[in-house]
Amino acid sequence: MKKFFALITLLLSFYASAQDSGSIKGLTLDENNVPVSGATVHIESLNKGVVSGFDGAYIIENVPAGTYNVVFSYLGYETITKSVSVEAGQTVEVNVVLAESTSMLSQVVVTANKKPQKMTDVPATVNVITSKDIKEHVGFNVGELAAREKGVDFVRTGVLGTGINIRGFNSAFNSKNLQVTDDRLSTLIATGLPLGTFATVTTDDIEQVEILLGPNGTLYGPNAHNGLISTRTKNPFTSEGTTLALGGGNQNVFTARARHAQVVSDKFAFKFHFERSQGEDFEYVDSVYVGTTAYKELELDRRFDTQKYGAGLYFRPTSSSELIGYYGHSNNNNLAVTNAGRNQIKDWSIDVAQLKYISKHFFANVNYTWSNTDDTYAINQRTQNYVSFINNGFSEEEALARSYTEQWFPTGPDTGIVLPRGAVFKDASQRFNSELQYNNSWGNFDLTVGAQYQLDMADSKGTYLLDEGGIDIGQTGFYAQTEYSIPSSGWGFLLGARLDKHDLYGSNFIPKAAITKALGEGQLRVTYGKGIAVPSILNLKGNLFGGLVLGNGEGFTLSDGNKVSPLDVESINTYEIGYKGKIANKLFIDANAYYNQSENFISPLRVITDAANGVVVTHVGDKPIDEVVPGSNGAVVLTYQNFGKVDTYGFDVGLNYYFSDAFRATLNYSYFGRDLDKNDPANDGNLDGQVLETELPVNTPANKLALGLHYSKNKFYGSIFGRWVQDYDFFSGIYTAAETQDLNGDGVDDVIENARNGRSWNYGPLGGFTVDANVGYYITDELSVGASVTNLFNAEVREFVASPVIETLFSVELKYQVNFFKKKSAIN
Template identity: 70%
Template sequence: MKKLLFLLTLISSLVINAQDSGSVKGTITEASGMPLAGAAVYIKSLDKGGVTDFDGNFTIEDVAEGTHTVSISYIGFETLEQSVSVTAGKTTQLNSQLKESNSVLDEVIITAGKKPQKITDVPATVNVITARDIEEFPSFNIGELAARQKGVDFVRTGVLGTGINIRGFNSAFNSKNLQVTDDRLSTLIATGLPMGSFSTVTKDDISRVEILLGPNGTLYGPNAHNGLVSTITKNPRQSEGTTFAVGAGNQNVVTARLRHAQVLNDKFAYKFHFERSQGTEFNYADSVYVGTTAYKELDLDRDFDSQKYGASLFYKPTKSSEITGYYGHSNSNNIGVTSAGRNQIKDWSIDVAQVKFVSKNFFANTYYTWSKTDETYAMNQRTQNYVSFIDNGFSEEEASERSFTEQWFQTGANFGDGIVLQRGALFKDASKRFNAEAQYNNNWNQFYLTLGAQYQLDMADSKGTYLFDEGGIDLDQTGVYTQMEYKLSDSGWGFLVGGRIDNHELYGSNFIPKAAITKKVKSGTFRLTYGKGIAVPSILNLKGNLFGGLVIGNGEGFTLTDGTKIGKLDVETINSYEIGYKGKLSEKLFIDTNAYYNQSDNFISPLVNIADAANGNNVTHVGDTPIGDLVDGSTGAFVLTYLNFGHVDTYGLDVGLNYYFNDSFRTSVNYSYFDRSLDTDDMDNDGNLDGQVLESELPINTPNHKFSVGLHYGKGKFYGALFGRYVQKYDFFSGINVAAETQDQDGDGINEIVENAQVGRTWNYGQLGGFSVDANAGYNFNDNLSLGLSITNLFNAKNREFVASPVIETLVSFELKYKVNFFKKKPATIN
């Protein structure tokens, strides 16, 4: 009888509770009426919600009777909050349309916390290049859009080459900004350099690019050191249709692209893309010095081209989960700038295969990367090799053939009196990388938890051309991380702590912590953050063997003739402290500003010559191995390698302002300041080991001041933008490369650096930087056809933006684009 009474009471309670609650259902679409699959619908007061299905539909059950605020968000769209009244025992209909985000404060981003977050909730400085920015930029090279972001050091090496740096210490071989694409590393395997134009994705398939300033190592691991650049491509369920694009410009630039995406049913969708682009670099040859005589780079080929293709298959096993399979390929021919001269890149291909699973609480990802080239070569070294044969009587044909691998050293007065030195200029690569990651996300009321683990195995193989890698080099690293957030919605306070244990095969375990406090106010959010980043030496840093021992990696340390020991490379660390604010200053004026202070230790230097042959102090051993046993014929009289420096403090601020005159016209103003404090009495900062600390030995390679103004207009069928950028003139030192004003570095009354003159093994054209104006405009004839125009360096300012690179001249490009959807679904009906 007691059991029966208990059962009846339980049933009665359930019935009563059911009568006290109802449900909310509806459809979420974009402005055109197309359903948005995966939009987040959330009732904060009840901690209830879900995501929309393939048709944009959602249902939230067991909603207490009363009036509630429903928040609807989707990446790239404005967050919408709507009030809904729920009646017990009934279903309330809520259909909503989301607008593409035009306001910087309405953005929803995913990179900072590896989950969707409104940009004002993120305790970091984040720049977003939106789908609209990309759509309205009529050039295949969207790297130029990075120039329009605050806190970013943007450089251009020619028609094709663009690069970015964040918060100091740039070089011609900069791997301190981690780049990822759809949750996979977009970096080369042996060098750690960003892939850049080697990427396998095309412009028309990119949904957005999120740029995070400062360390982000807790969630992303080593080398998310100064910043992180995340490229996110389109899901076919929100971008169905076919896009044809053709473009042309000066410097013989021609591009053709195709993208197709189709939804087959509520389970399957797919997309594929193809691109072919080509052109000719500016008429510039870098000087190659043999003694005091300059030569042009041998067999310089200024023509560049790239071919890319890829495909993805999307499968939804449930309404709230998705499995994606991706394969992409790229092949490139172009010129690349390095710390030891320029490379002629020949048929360098990248292949990527990926499988990824995403659901509300779980994320799993694994992918494999292949890198391959057999004919890429260093033009500087090859030219020196060629000259050595020509000057000693060899035929031009033989000199050209042998210049890929050998240099002639004349020992007597007669022809043939000499020896061959192995000074290989040829780069081959057959490297591979395997990555895997698993992550769990959940929240309980105001507490949010992220747990994850990552694994990476680098398998470098240069076929003995630029690494000590007989039999290949395998290095693995594993990271385990967690991040916890607690949000007090009533008071606006938020607290975040995170930590990562990263275990590297050579460097053991490193702890990477993170912490933040945020405070929401009516018009914005204040934040105070701390983060640590580490830069693990690349395989090239550790095992490099370039040009027959002229460049040797520092994985084991060195010994000099006088017994001096030079330690092996260690992990570089940075501790970053930042305070910032995002919010409204008025109804039309928005601000995103920060100030930061960084402490860097064991800074990994650019290439430094550690031998002092003039005083007979050569390199005798690499680790415990005599240098002559490791590199045939080497005397150690000239060895370039990488070193750790002691300690340097850097600091700066970024200010970004956006003013909306109306819905059609806005202006953006960005300003950045950067500087450093170097203790010249700390001999750990003696970069070239000459007994004194010089400012140039730990080069800032970053301007103190950057300023930009942008004007953006879009109304009806027309859009356009005008963007002016000022970069204060600054010195740049990287390996053999020098771009600096005339200066006496050591105070001895002699100018070691002279502008417009030979400095060491290169020509110094003077400081980098200057002022330039870019513009773009377009017209949409109808929903399918558009024509765009882009002009880089509108007034042809004669600026040199990077070392071993030409003056950047005006670039003009046109783009005609046609979009059609043969399989367009009927838009959902909106109440």
């Protein structure tokens, strides 16, 4: 009987509570009256919310009687806040129409804290390339839009090749900026280089690109060092329809793309995409020096092509959870710049498979990457090999055949020996990644905790790695991040930390902290973050030219008893202050100033032996060198070591002025500087007793300025964008692009412009001024035509080493977009 009365009492209490509360329901639609599925509807003061369903409908139940600010948000759309009064026992209907984001204050980003947030709530500098920007972009390379963002060093190596760097220390082999796509790494396995055009996603399937400036290693781990580039693709539940695109331009460029997304039911949706792009690079030949004689690159093929496709299946077990399966493939042929010459990429394919689960409090992600090539080769090395045979009387046929693997070293007039100097790069590497995350909120307190695991399985088939039987290297990371806000005063606090454990370079602790203050229609922030750049598998396990160059993952023992320590991570500590918001009617600003402390750079290749005095390598790690490299006596070994410490600083300012909703102007300016202690022997990269600028080159312009005008209304859109990059010196591997100068103060010019410098030709500093433009028109609601011009006035600008002057590029594109299965909802 007591249990019965207890049950009755409990039911009565629930009933009384229900009588004191009400509900909020409605529809979330876009400007075309189409349901927006997956929009977040949130009552801030109660920290209570839901996600809209397949038909755009939502309902929040058990809302205590009162008046609340209800926030409606979705990625790529403006955030709307409505004041809603709830009466006890009643349901109030609130329908909203979400418009595509035009103001930076209303943009929603995901990358910074791995959850949707308004731009002004994010304690970091984030550049956003929106779905509207991408839709109005003509061409297949969305990376070109990064040239319009503040704080970003954008370079072009040819018609196809583009690159992005953030906050200094760029190189021709740069892996310090992590790139991810839909929460999976977008990097090559053995080198850590970004996939770039190797990525499996296509332009028409990209929802948004977010570029974070500064380290973000706490949530993303190693190599989110100077910055992070995150690409998010479209969800078929909210992007149903078919897109067909055909384009072409000079340099024989042709692209054909297709995408289809369809909602099958309120539980299932799918998408697939395809792209074929091809063309021919500029007519440029990089000089290959053998001694002081220059030769043309051997059998240079300037044609490029890329083919990619992918498909995704989306399942919603509940209205607030989603299970996603994705597979993508790309195949590539093109030219690629490295520190030691250009590579001829031959049928290099990337395959990815991913399974991801997302719900209100849990996130789980597993993905697998395959990388395959058998015929890619280093053009510079192959050319040197070829010349060695031709100059010693071998036939053309034999010289060409043997140039892939060997070099001839003459020992007499008619004698010589064959040296193993392989130019071919084979790759059959694989990578497994997984992540599990939990997040929750209690009042104004948010918690995110998670763990990540990565297993790199590198396999060069013995062509450039010590990988007999393959190389398996694992790393595990655990992270936690807390956020606390005080809405009444506008203060916010963030504290995060990560512990990483790597099989070769041990454990690393990565902290992060931020304090924010709402000021007017904006946010002031002070942040601290640490980042680490890890040695690549090539740095750790490289084996080039028959053991002449070895990676330093385990250290070396020399015959005189000295030891060479294994490579450690490069680290950076960044202190930043910034403000983003509205400073006047129609004028918006996003500005930051930062100070970086970097140390433990990975050195250029160093000779660690002294054969003339009998100092040779005896062991690699704990193994005799002749067991690691059969036949090697360790007399000459080059490897990498950690060295150096340098402080850098700078600021970025982005201004947007809206003349109207359709017309705006953009101005971006960035400054970068550094302090290098030339009296610190730790900064002596080549151990010659002098610290030179070339040993820790920032390879970044001191000043960058860009101005753009954007117009989009009704059926017409267009923009024009001018970009000025101050001339700057660039030193990377065998390459020099710099003005004439005396580096060591001995009165003799060590660098000479427009002349051979070492093993490359120095064309002078990089940088210059270019103007890009694009225009488009919607012939019908479904059919549009667009055109774009890069380097409109054909300015003579060279943007990177081993690369041509970038001439004018123009392209035209016809795009057809239709939804045969459109389901509309009407607001009553």
